[in-house]
Amino acid sequence: QVTLRESGPALVKPTQTLTLTCTFSGLSLSTSGLCVSWIRQPPGKALEWLARIDWDDVKYYSSSLKTRLTISKDTSKNQVVLTMTNMDPVDTATYYCARIDTTIVTHDAFDMWGQGTMVNVSS
Amino acid sequence: QSVLTQPPSVSGAPGQRVTISCTGSSSNIGAGYDVHWYQQLPERAPKLLIYTNSNRPSGVPDRFSGSKSGTSASLAITGLQAEDEADYYCQSYDSSLSAFFGTGTKVTVL
Numbered sequence: 062q063v064t065l066r067e068s069g070p071a072l073v074k075p076t077q078t079l080t081l082t083c084t085f086s087g088l089s090l091s092t093s094g095l096c097v098s099w100i101r102q103p104p105g106k107a108l109e110w111l112a113r114i115d116w117d118d119v120k121y122y123s124s125s126l127k128t129r130l131t132i133s134k135d136t137s138k139n140q141v142v143l144t145m146t147n148m149d150p151v152d153t154a155t156y157y158c159a160r161i162d163t164t165i166v167t168h169d170a171f172d173m174w175g176q177g178t179m180v181n182v183s184s
Numbered sequence: 185q186s187v188l189t190q191p192p193s194v195s196g197a198p199g200q201r202v203t204i205s206c207t208g209s210s211s212n213i214g215a216g217y218d219v220h221w222y223q224q225l226p227e228r229a230p231k232l233l234i235y236t237n238s239n240r241p242s243g244v245p246d247r248f249s250g251s252k253s254g255t256s257a258s259l260a261i262t263g264l265q266a267e268d269e270a271d272y273y274c275q276s277y278d279s280s281l282s283a284f285f286g287t288g289t290k291v292t293v294l
Contacts, residue, residue: 098283108222108230108273110283121281157229169277170220170235177229 063087065097065158065175072181078146083158083175085139092116094164097141098171099132101154109154113161114141150182188212188274188286195292196264204289206257206274212284214255217277221250221259224271233272234259261291269293 069081083097090097098113112132113121122130131144141158156178159171189207196202206219213219221234232241234250237257247268249260257276261268274286 100283100285107288108275108285110275110285113281113283123282124280159230166239167232167235167241169218170232171222171230171275171283172232172235172241174229174231 063160063173065160065173067156067158067175067178069156069178069180071179072183073148074184075149075182077148078144079148079152079180081143081145081156081158081178081180083141083143085141085160088139089136090116090134090139090141091136094162096161096163097134098159098161099141099143100157100159100171101152102157102177103151103154106154111145111156112143148182153180153182155179188276188284190272190274190286190289192287193290193292195294196261197294198264198266200264201260201262202264202291203261204259204272204274204291206259206286208255208257208276210255212255212276212278213252213257215279219250219252219257220275221248221257222273222275224273226270230273264291264293266293 064086066084095116099111102108112130114132129146134141158175160173194202218236222230223233224230237252238250247263251258272289
């Protein structure tokens with residue numbers, strides 16, 4: 062059974078850097094066709110896609126946030142890490158990681174999601 | 185940046201049919217990129233509801249159906265049930281392979 066679990070700080074101060082980890086189980090991050098994205102959702106607002114990393118280490122970023130984001134993976138730990146610099150209260154949100162498997166029928170849809178981790182940005 | 189526009193809310197009585205529109209542009213849906221739909225129950229993570237415009241993952245009731253035409257897509261729920269009360273999001277891509285979500289629609293069962 063494949064599961065994703067997000068982890069990270071619940072509270073960060075403005076201007077700090079946020080580091081979030083998505084831990085995979087049941088599937089190796091080196092599996093061809095596997096992609097992992099980070100998606101966030103401010104309280105009461107819509108989903109916003111942030112970044113994606115593919116099995117071959119190709120990376121994609123939201124055009125509006127790309128100067129602040131870095132996505133990476135540690136295949137040996139089956140983890141995907143997202144860092145976001147210069148945090149601001151408007152970045153308060155639940156952050157999700159989600160899977161894409163381009164080798165199955167769902168193709169480029171986010172077919173599996175973690176439970177999400179809530180991050181508050183406040184001094 | 186691509187924008188997918190949805191109505192903020194739709195409502196219907198149990199058993200009725202409701203539809204949710206997702207309006208994009210020639211740079212995303214109209215460029216041929218597929219549309220996916222997600223259901224988000226209160227305080228829960230989103231769940232894939234429809235993939236590649238009109239396909240249901242295993243376990244999703246056939247009350248849910250999707251379609252795509254031109255620069256828009258639609259999600260229909262027939263035989264509305266109380267458990268369908270949730271937020272619904274469409275999602276697509278643009279030529280940079282950036283993913284985009286719709287503005288979200290809250291479905292209320294009267």
